[in-house]
Amino acid sequence: MKTLLIIGGSGFLGKSFLDYCKKKSFIKWKINKIIFISRKGMNIENIQKKNRYLISVKKNILNLKKIPTCDYIIYAANSKNNKGNLKGLISFKKLLSKNQKKLKILFTSSGAVYGPRSELKKIQENDIVSIKNINTFKGYKKNYGKTKIQMENLFKNLGKKGFNVSIARLFSFFSKRILINNQYAVSDMINTALKFKFLKIKSKKRVYRSYMCSRDLVEWLMAILLSSNKKCPIYNVGSDHELTIEQLGSRISRILDVKLVKNKIVENKIDYYVPSLKKIKKNLKVNIKQNFFYELKKNISVN
Numbered sequence: 422m423k424t425l426l427i428i429g430g431s432g433f434l435g436k437s438f439l440d441y442c443k444k445k446s447f448i449k450w451k452i453n454k455i456i457f458i459s460r461k462g463m464n465i466e467n468i469q470k471k472n473r474y475l476i477s478v479k480k481n482i483l484n485l486k487k488i489p490t491c492d493y494i495i496y497a498a499n500s501k502n503n504k505g506n507l508k509g510l511i512s513f514k515k516l517l518s519k520n521q522k523k524l525k526i527l528f529t530s531s532g533a534v535y536g537p538r539s540e541l542k543k544i545q546e547n548d549i550v551s552i553k554n555i556n557t558f559k560g561y562k563k564n565y566g567k568t569k570i571q572m573e574n575l576f577k578n579l580g581k582k583g584f585n586v587s588i589a590r591l592f593s594f595f596s597k598r599i600l601i602n603n604q605y606a607v608s609d610m611i612n613t614a615l616k617f618k619f620l621k622i623k624s625k626k627r628v629y630r631s632y633m634c635s636r637d638l639v640e641w642l643m644a645i646l647l648s649s650n651k652k653c654p655i656y657n658v659g660s661d662h663e664l665t666i667e668q669l670g671s672r673i674s675r676i677l678d679v680k681l682v683k684n685k686i687v688e689n690k691i692d693y694y695v696p697s698l699k700k701i702k703k704n705l706k707v708n709i710k711q712n713f714f715y716e717l718k719k720n721i722s723v724n
Contacts, residue, residue, distance in 0.1 A: 434642075456476045483508060495529065546700050
């Protein structure tokens, strides 16, 4: 049996793995132990009785002395401190030894590496990724995108050194955990509608998004992790079912039975953030199983 190590497991991704444990098993991947390492630690007490193979280690990657014995690693450490993210990955690389080249290691990057998109064309893995594109972002997204590109390059170098690595470029996701965080468009819209009993679409340009549910996220990441090799395969992860913000708002307003107020589109601009999934579906034979609208209605009703 195998051991999976998740570094940076206290965020949405790590908690998605915990939620998966509550309903499904990792035995189909021959995994009987999962170790979470994160600065904040993971609250696993509620499910540890049924899943004794879960272990939480409260430690910053910068203070880690050695990598626990494992077969697979998902490197998902991410904070608002971009310099800290780079330092953490460099520290992780130094901990890897030559006798760990049999490990399979996945890095969770972001669709932000492609930069802002202003055309109605799904984003493909072979699209240009460059700092020049990222510089057209504003504020936090610019530094975030640059950092992710730098971290991807560090992982690609691991492949050149003989390690089995892969990169997942993550887009937009949904689960009940998203509802408690207003930094996401979908959660902001839901919580605003619940509070004020009406929903206003603020954007004055055409915005397109898509949402993958968390259980599919876990299964796709496992498929990519197992495909890791010295060539460092890169895959988009998300949904390719595009939605305008107006369509999303309309669905939320109907579920909550509140009035929808739309801004007039006055800017002839497009903000498009939807991945192409042709490569991953062809190579890894994965499919989207969860219906976003069903999960949206179910979780809003519970909330």
